Amino acid sequence: MVDVLTPDYRRDLEIRRYPTYLYLLVPLATLVLQAWLPRILGRFAYMDLPLLVTVYFALNRRSPIHGTLLGALLGMAQDGLTQGAIGIHGIANAVCGYLSASIGIRIVVENNIIRMLLNFMFTLLSSVLVIFVTRVLLGLHLQWNWLDELLRAAGNAVIGLVLFPLLDRTQIRD
């Protein structure tokens, strides 16, 4: 069990690298899909694709700074599409990106179950941070439904099972 969770050998410690265009293309695609899919799925669009991409690149790049910056940029872009204040999702995603990279340094993230759990937990953490910033920092009256947040976390966990292996195939092999 310990061997599974700790990076004991060199392959797990190395930093995964991806083509440069992928750092632009994938975030942009997730933003577009995140904005477009609710038109098809309606209220059943339980997902947060920009957060998934943030977590994925942070886990595999194993760079907290990279994860923080990517999360902040993607979160601010998400906020730019809403009518709310810009920075709410930026703060949440930056924290998630930082923590993902920090965890990616310490544990092996190849296992699908671990990926599911991480995605579930980070999505819940993102929801908590969004609600905290909105209600406490901004003082706005915001109603939310915990069931929706749980479903979104579950949706992200399931989507991650498909998305992460796809993105794994784009990494640059030595």
Place this chain on the structure above:
Amino acid sequence: MESFFGRYRNLIVLLVILLLQVIGLAVQVRKASPSAPATVVGFLHEPRDGTGVLLIRLWAAEMVTPFERAIHGGGQGVDGLWNNYIDLRHTRDENRELKETVDRLRLEQAMLHEDALQGQRLQALLDFQQKYIYKTTPAQVIGTSGSSLSRVVYVDKGSAEGLAPDMAVITSDGIVGKVRDVFPHSAQVLMINDQTSGAGVVLETTRIRGILRGNGAGQPQVINILADARIQPGEHVLTAGGDQIFPRGLPVGVVERVDRDPERGSFIVVIVKPAASLQRLDEVLVITSLDAHLSLQQQADLETSEELKGAEVAAEAQRKKAAAEMAERLPGLKDPNAPDAADGRPADGKNADGTPVTPAPTVVPKPLPAKHSDRFSPGGVDPATATGTDGAAETPGDSTPQTESKPPTPKPATPKPNPPKADTPKGRAR
């Protein structure tokens, strides 16, 4: 010192990023000036919530909406390829029928418009404050905000097509929301089920007014209503028209249920099922003008309608004239009980100033006394009767001849004047 930054570099970067965003949030929340609307003129974007903030919004929208437009256009193209080029059965017949229907509806619309204009003129005389929808711009919904906490959609029309902030967005079923931020070729629409939206509404039957906004579950609800047992599920909710955005009387939805306000015990919240399908929006109408601006086609239709109405009025006048002439030529029946209008009194029994006519007292003219009275003279004595020489009305008692007779002294006739019948109209006096 260098080792400190090197050691905690990651954490420091995170804290700096968070600090910058918190400062940005504080700047955004610091002031909200509703009097400064957002406008887009070329690349100059002057928003309600700060230039920097809207630049980020503009970048995000400009980054995402072209792809959304392409995806939407691709889907439309596939649909169009099938519907417009492949599945064309009975299209010619349908086209002919539709053209006929359009021609008929255009004239009907013009007639209705004419009546509406007349109604508005009358309402203007009565100081009615009512606005009408005169011009709408159809727009396609191409995307959403992507956040369940933000009920926002994007449409494929922007300032280049005449859209401006705070314009109402509707469908044929009911209201959708209002335009919030406008970009050159896209616009952000805040829907009525968002928690930050607001619209003045009125319940159709009970006439209770309230404010419509969304709740956490994405349902529109009417708030600020005191508990009232008259509000029942199924009652229609309409726009009240007092918010300067939505014209009055547009359908909003129906009452789904009534809940108690969890924060204020004496108040209730009315959950509304929206008339427009907010989850499946495809095409919407943006109300771009509430003033009367008619297109050339509408003006031409209106003139045609007026000509048709003028012809109808002329034909009616001709018919009445012919009927009047016919009535003059034909012998008519005269109601003996009808008031006589030939005596110079108005037929309705009123003077020109509206005061009722007081009938003049009926005075029998007093005749002058006759110089030589005879039996026809009023009050006079028949000379023949007096002398007994002549007269058919000879009485047996009077047959004795009178030897001496004084000629009767003529007496002036003194007829008794009839008492005036002041309150009796002449017609009824008979």
